Amino acid sequence: MSLEQYFDGFTRRDWEVCTDEPPVRFAMVGLGWWTREEAIPAVESADFCETTVVVSGDSEKAERVAAGTATVEAAVTYEEFHAGVAADAYDAVYVCTPNATHPEHVVAAADLGKAVLCEKPMAATSEGAERMVEACADRGVPLAIAYRMQTEPAVRRARDLVADGAVGEPIHAHGHMADDLLEFVPDRDQWRLDPSLSGGTTMNDIGIYPLNTTRFVLDADPVAVYATTTSVSEAFAGVDEHVAFQVEFPGNVTAVCTASHNAHRSSYLEVVGSEGRVRVEPAFFPWDDRGLVVEVGDVGGEFEFEQVDQMTEEFDHFANCLQRGVDPHPDGRHGLVDIEALEALYESAETGRRVAL
């Protein structure tokens, strides 16, 4: 296939199948800035889903968000949600709360028989993640993890190229994500800086982007990891501010990655193979336009393409899977692999040793 053919219909939804099913009705669990400013607007633009219930620990906030969202029928507290209040008004839940509280909300949703789309990382510990996977399996409820990069067209085209051998045998991957957390969320008491709520700061929150996206593009899971973490600024005392890590994949493929929650905003993902390379840059922020550079032998260039709303793609993908009666992916077991890798990365940073998975 020529490079041009890969990029015909660059932003095509290669996962979408038409159905006559009605839209999937979402309960939004957790009404922080990401849900309010990214998720709810994305669902408003979506084809296959709508927001009908909002859930918060703060009932006034829930009422306020409900009042600003035309499709919402009910605003409930976490306790009411767990008790099944307004359960007839939604089909699925989107969980976007501090990582450590994901399991309680996901288990509650499973008990109510609701499909789950849970933010990444799926939990603060592998024990919590396993509990979520088991609860959803026991109740026969689909559990998907909200890796928005997996429905990003630039990333999907990169994965196609790698899968078809366009860059030859993959050899190295390079990933990087950095931002200024405290400029973005100017609150030193935020849960991302509290390991008991987050499970870890920079590695867990944004190191997971190069980690998971490399897994997706290579279609492979890690076999060993190594990491260093550093904490320099007072605001990041006791948590990982800057991280650097290596991830070994089967077949002698190695990824080298960095992430920082206190650096110049920048991000990219690259795979170098025996015959070429593919690079997504910027890669990981929904606010930046994504770019794609491809080289195959002596031929190559930077491709221009229409940008999509990653969150709309993610919600529509999940909803369309439910409409078709197929289990949405990436599933809970896929998410658990990241949690185990993240725990191994932190263990490596403590011990200075490679950790096999």
Next chain:
Amino acid sequence: MSLEQYFDGFTRRDWEVCTDEPPVRFAMVGLGWWTREEAIPAVESADFCETTVVVSGDSEKAERVAAGTATVEAAVTYEEFHAGVAADAYDAVYVCTPNATHPEHVVAAADLGKAVLCEKPMAATSEGAERMVEACADRGVPLAIAYRMQTEPAVRRARDLVADGAVGEPIHAHGHMADDLLEFVPDRDQWRLDPSLSGGTTMNDIGIYPLNTTRFVLDADPVAVYATTTSVSEAFAGVDEHVAFQVEFPGNVTAVCTASHNAHRSSYLEVVGSEGRVRVEPAFFPWDDRGLVVEVGDVGGEFEFEQVDQMTEEFDHFANCLQRGVDPHPDGRHGLVDIEALEALYESAETGRRVAL
């Protein structure tokens, strides 16, 4: 200083000082393809030096190269060179032989009182490198290592930006160099694939580019390293074909790097700081035009500039230092830091542990 001011006179020789001294006369020791196709032509284009003697193990090859180079006065064997034959015809030596043989030629040059420019890595072992440093110090002879990236204008401007804080506090560096050694030098018996002659294959031969150039741009030396090495193809059995490594620098700066002698040709070096980033891409091959991307806060772009012959810059820099009576840099002790880091990287790859330096 504005970004534009950094790039006024981008390729300026910030190291050059006018003198009335005559050109430095070089003996070229080792007449492999790099010396014949890169070094001798570079010196022919240089302002401050010329090739007057050629030295090879193969006297016919030496005669042939001499016949093709107008300035050459004598062609001698290694034995003749060690015995001081034609020593009046040159002021300095350029050593470009298999790494393990650098010490014998450098010690011979020092005994003859000749200044030395030795290819990287300076030796196959730290023991050999130390012997070279001691011999040159004992005889009061300047010893420089031929890191051509250190006189590359794109790299020097990147270093200026970092030194002046334009990207804020450096946090992460990313480096990569890959090529297809056997396509370039189609000989399975070549010395680069023989650890007893090279000291190591990919890490020593090209991993040293991101390693040393990161040191130069950050103006810092490594404090700890970690590496993985893999060998996949039959031609690379028993040696490091692909490598991935981390280098920790003082002040919580970490570099993540990859290199391969059997991959798609590609190279780059990037530094991400608290306020911006600077990226040289392509970076490390003299055949590729170098490029420079700079971002400072929300301002940034890709700078176009005139390309220079890196080897001419390197030879002229070394020669101009000798003309001015100053010790040329990077010196042997600087090169020894790399050899110790390379040995630690291989040790880490063996043990799966971080190695402190």
